[in-house]
Amino acid sequence: MFEPKILEVGDIASLIDKIKSDSALHNWQTSDFENSINDETRPIYIIENIGFVAFSKALDEAEILMVWMDPNQRKKGYAKNLLKYSFDNLKTNGVNKIYLEVAIDNIAALNLYIMLGFIEVGKRKNYYKRDNQNIDALILSKSL
Numbered sequence: 254m255f256e257p258k259i260l261e262v263g264d265i266a267s268l269i270d271k272i273k274s275d276s277a278l279h280n281w282q283t284s285d286f287e288n289s290i291n292d293e294t295r296p297i298y299i300i301e302n303i304g305f306v307a308f309s310k311a312l313d314e315a316e317i318l319m320v321w322m323d324p325n326q327r328k329k330g331y332a333k334n335l336l337k338y339s340f341d342n343l344k345t346n347g348v349n350k351i352y353l354e355v356a357i358d359n360i361a362a363l364n365l366y367i368m369l370g371f372i373e374v375g376k377r378k379n380y381y382k383r384d385n386q387n388i389d390a391l392i393l394s395k396s397l
């Protein structure tokens with residue numbers, strides 16, 4: 254409990270139950286989590302009952318697809334711990350570079366990534382649309 258680990262089949266039902274209240278995660282289906290278990294190019298790591306981080310991995314690079322923590326458990330260091338754990342695990346599996354995309358107004362996520370040593374390597378203008386507003390995306394990267 255509260256220790257990061259790689260996603261297992263037995264974790265999926267409670268994870269789906271937890272994320273269903275967040276509309277930002279409506280694209281995440283049970284099958285996405287199931288498929289990750291047997292697909293080394295889509296690793297997912299979790300802290301049980303708290304949150305998850307999902308990656309897409311290709312050769313020596315990986316991209317963070319989503320990192321999400323239960324809203325009631327935020328600001329307790331869980332995302333930081335989970336990301337550090339997943340980076341160590343990915344590194345032992347040959348990954349040496351992590352990429353991600355983040356909305357420029359997502360201050361919590363930006364602070365988290367900067368704290369972990371990510372740097373800006375690009376910007377996508379008007380990449381997200383929210384409430385009829387266009388929001389830029391930043392591309393961040395970190396060497397492992």
Ligand SMILES: CC(C)(COP(=O)(O)OP(=O)(O)OC[C@H]1O[C@@H](n2cnc3c(N)ncnc32)[C@H](O)[C@@H]1OP(=O)(O)O)[C@@H](O)C(=O)NCCC(=O)NCCS
Nearest residue numbers: 320321322327328329330331332333355360361362364365
């Ligand atoms: C971003 C998110 C994953 C952070 O999870 P978390 O477990 O609360 O983060 P941590 O407690 O590990 O925080 C680590 C650092 O991130 C930054 N941070 C986290 N939440 C923050 C907030 N609300 N405001 C400002 N900085 C914040 C801080 O620098 C923090 O370090 P500190 O506590 O020493 O100040 C969480 O807010 C979340 O799930 N958000 C919704 C999904 C999302 O936007 N994901 C990112 C998609 S790119």
